Amino acid sequence: MTKPSEFYFPCPRSITYCTQCANPLARIIPPDDNRVRDVCLQCGAVHYQNPRNVVGIVPVWENKILLCRRAIEPRFNTWTLPAGFMELKESTSEGALREAEEEAGIAGLELGELFTVIDVPEANQVHIYYLAKVTDPALNPGPESLEAVYFEFDNIPWDNLSFRTVSTTLEHYLADRTEGEFKIHQYTLSENV
Ligand SMILES: [Zn+2]
Structure with missing residues (x-):
């Protein structure tokens, strides 16, 4: 890995x-x-x-998750949840919504509960994801995305995801959905785990 x-x-x-x-x-x-x-x-x-904070969302429309194909490095041409570096003078939820707007341009979105808080000490970062319900699925991806696509839960491109924070957040989402209860997940990604 x-x-x-x-x-x-x-x-x-x-x-x-x-x-x-x-x-x-x-x-x-x-x-x-x-x-x-x-x-x-x-x-x-x-x-x-x-450390820097990366903030993002898990946008869900009916039984699909929205992913963006990156138009920028690192990890050009891989699929990611909408997320990016928090700006000064904004809250984590404001930053997550801003990144979603910049990368996917989702027409209607309701921010949900905090979902994952992931320490990445190797990269000196903390990644924070919120659940989000898409209420209007129209999209207008910005220049950081090659495209934005809704994926069926059983059709997620696991072999071509951008970051382990993304893949583990998606794994937790699908597991919690199966159990019928969404919880907050806090964990650390280290070099060897
Ligand atoms: Zn000086």
Whole structure:
């Protein structure tokens, strides 16, 4: 199986210059800290880096799940649930709806309950998916998608999904649907699991 570190955007980025004063940065452990940070020895700024959130939805129309075929790297030409990086000043649910609009342009959508919260420490990311009910199935995919397609539950393209966060979220969705109860699933994807 492909490792998560090969699946996701590299993150955090290494920073070369201070964003405050443009001085080259040093990688040192600051006083009273216990981790190596990018530190400006000229102005004293410490450039902390923290995990990023990826937010998305599991859009369901009747007995079908909507997937988007990626028009961008990484994982160009593979199928994904609508999802993307959370923006500043928005909530997780706002970000999930925005990404759905950008990638699939679903005409009618009701956001449901929180469904999966997936730690991906290898990629320094947390992926968060909400359930979502499609109320008007018309689509208008944006430039990040080659196409958006509703798949029957037994016809999901398992061999060509984009990310393990997507495949495991879909597995939980189908299992919960069979059991007749949707629960929140929190788990960690590691390199060897
Ligand atoms: Zn500086």
